[in-house]
Amino acid sequence: MADDSSSLDTLGATAQGKLKSLIERIERLEEDKAAVAGDLKEVYAEAKGEGFDTRILRKVVRLRKQDAAARQEEEALIDLYISAIGGL
Numbered sequence: 001m002a003d004d005s006s007s008l009d010t011l012g013a014t015a016q017g018k019l020k021s022l023i024e025r026i027e028r029l030e031e032d033k034a035a036v037a038g039d040l041k042e043v044y045a046e047a048k049g050e051g052f053d054t055r056i057l058r059k060v061v062r063l064r065k066q067d068a069a070a071r072q073e074e075e076a077l078i079d080l081y082i083s084a085i086g087g088l
Contacts (some may be wrong), residue, residue: 044054
């Protein structure tokens, strides 16, 4: 195993500082991501408590992210595939 000080010597001071900065930013973003995930869980739980189907809510959110052309193309393919197998 390499000596830690010799390993640090292979990275210049600027690179070490940049690496530390990047890692700290990633850690902060991971914390933010966990907080947002918790917030989303709470909102979906609230929606469920109000009687909404969270599976459908997730699908609506996904569809709203798509542009209209992509959504229409997906719907056309679904219709084509259903038709090809003789319907539902």
